[in-house]
Amino acid sequence: MEDNEDDVFFMKRAVKEAAISNPVFVAADGQQAFDYFSASGQFSDRSAFPLPALVLLDLKLPRKRGLDFLGWLREQKAFQSVVVVVLTSSREPSDLKEAYRLGANSYLVKPSSANSLVALVKIIKSYWLDLNVFDSV
């Protein structure tokens, strides 16, 4: 989930460099993410818009803060095993505490260079996509 189009560009590039073959969906704001998960509006077709196993969550989203979305997600029985990795520019201790308290699986700080982002995404792939065992959703 990412609203900044530059960050989306860098993320997509990183995903490509990391050779992640899984389908990737980008939600531009908290409302979209909410709609996607609750299969409402344009996302009502579950086969076209399957539930993700891994969510990379930016905290600075317009219309519904990233943390509010996380709180909502964890309250839904159906989505409690969705892996949420917070990926944000904020190093604020308050954001950190709140994210873990609400049930984030991991908290990563966005690196400053596009190439470090590639390295980071490669690590995310090797750990979460290759090693981690997901619950079936």
Added chain:
Amino acid sequence: MSASPPFQERLLILMPSSKDAQRTVAVLSPAGIHSDPCLSLSQLCEEIKRGAGAALLTEEVILEDSQDCLGEALGDEPPWSNFPLIVLTHPGRTAHPLHGTPRLNLTLVERPVRFLTLRSVVEAALRHRRQQYEIRDTLLQLTQAQKQLATANRDLENRVQERTRKLQETITELEAFSYTVSHDLRSPLRSIGGYADVLQTDYHALLNEEGQHYLSKIKSGVERLDLLVQDVLAYSRVAKGEIHLEDVDLTNTVNDVIDSYPHLREKGSVTIEAPLPRVRAHPSYLTQCVSNLLGNAVKFARPGVPSAVNIRAEEEAARNQVRIWFEDNGIGIPADQFHEIFQIFGRVHSDRAYEGTGIGLAIVKKAAERMGGSVGLTSELGKGSRFWLSLQRAA
């Protein structure tokens, strides 16, 4: 002092017979003395209460004062007042009934009375009375002045409080502003740097050497700006963030910093005079201070001289504090800059000579102060500097 009636320069007269009284009035009048005869002692007392300059009466009249209305009238006087009584006595009498009355302003004149004597006594009494009224008026003015001063003080106090409140508001707004701006600057910076990265990596083949060079200029500009923004953010956090003091093992903190910045050991040697005492500090602020001070000690090395930093501590028992010294063998700092370098952007050398944001020491100073401590230094140009950080001792 309640009312402030004007001075009535009149003499009250009480004699056994009205003929005596009239004669006395007639005798004193050419001397410019205004007299008011009274018919009884109670009337005299009434007139005293109403306001008069002095009273002239005979001894016989006082002896008939069974109700002591004279004593009562005189007892009622305000502090500044001391009513002059002139009593005509008979020769030979020794005891006097009025002597028990407190604060008596009594002049006894023996009969037979010479005119000149009577006149001088009356004039003196009236003059004395006039002076009493002048004292009363001065006291009144004093009280007024004091009241005005108190009011002015109160107003001043209120204005100072109001100004301080406004000032505090402004400071808070500025701090919030600098924090928000710094925070919001990082995102576009990341974009600029990111695209420069992408150009360098993905479009390497399409760029000649000059193009590559310009790109690295963009990147280093972005990096410097990002460091600056991060330091401003760090300063804002230290200035305004929450602070919890706890007992911290200084040796651990210093070792952690050295481990996190391997270049410290690469650039030179760092020695610690162990054991370092435990201090009362906010852990992350303390880490920030140590890393800034240590970083500086290593950075400002003399050309050709590998940097050597010594860290030691001394107890300041009197103030229950610990002073930690960071002693280096670098380029030193001129004495007239000792104050400057702790200011934001206060730098001795331009950042072409020694890279840095100019905020590091300002952060150390702010953090130290918020932890109840202080910073300072001594230095010798060309020889080295010795920075110290004083903090509260751990319990």
